[in-house]
Amino acid sequence: MLKRLRRWLEDRRIKKMGFTASEWESAVSDWPVIARYQGAERDALRAMTFRFLARKNFSAGGDFQLTDAMCLKVATMACVPVLQLGLDWYDNFYSIIIYGDDFVPNRVYRTDDGVVHTNNPGLSGEAWLRGPLILSWQSVCQTGPDVRHGKAGNVVIHEFAHKLDMLRDGANGAPPMHPDMKPGEWHDIFSAAWERLQSDSNHHRALPLDGYSLTSPAEFFAVCSETFFEDPDNMKAQLPDVYRLLCQFYRQQPA
Ligand SMILES: [Zn+2]
Structure with a gap:
């Protein structure tokens, strides 16, 4: 019952978001991996991507300008690994934060020599246990076999x-x-x-x-x-x- 209600609410949200198949195609067109998914599998990936966007919260880190096309692309890359597993595998978190460039976490850290640092190195991505997933858009654009x-x-x-x-x-x-x-x-x-x-x-x-x-x-x-x-x-x-x-x-x- 709860599952059906959740699905109904999501379907409404997906409709309201109003993403089209052609918007999705143009957002992912420069990612070569997408060519592997054709026919019914491609339709399933696109549908899962829209549902992912309905379930998760995307926000920009710093003053980065996040666009719909960026969210579509990140969501699609996220859905590829769980295409045959199901979106419920991502139920343990809600937020995805995207920075323009590598981001510097605001916390102290300790290196192997025991020294505590406050000036952190920049990161391209980070996943917190039960917390948000953080990405740098610049790194999202640098994908491929080499x-x-x-x-x-x-x-x-x-x-x-x-x-x-x-x-x-x-x-x-x-x-x-x-x-x-x-x-x-x-x-x-x-x-x-x-x-x-x-x-x-x-x-x-x-x-x-x-x-x-x-x-x-x-x-x-x-x-x-x-x-x-x-x-x-x-x-x-x-x-x-x-x-x-x-x-x-x-x-x-x-x-
Ligand atoms: Zn890692």
């Missing part, structure tokens, strides 16, 4: 992957598993891939992913997810077991 030190990158997919990861025991690189998946297999394969890349990095060998992935298991999952959608052929060739598990998790086969 944008991160020559490796695949998509800051929107990266931050939303963190949100999926956080659904189970916080951000630890293991999102909730589907009933047909084995959590032990996920742990073993991701750990083995992590160790291989760590060793490649220590020996200055070329990595299949951006080196930032080796910061923590949570970053490893987020960077693998970006690569899975932005450069799937490369991921399938270089990390076939991780690719196979991501196919099972996202229920998509982008390569």
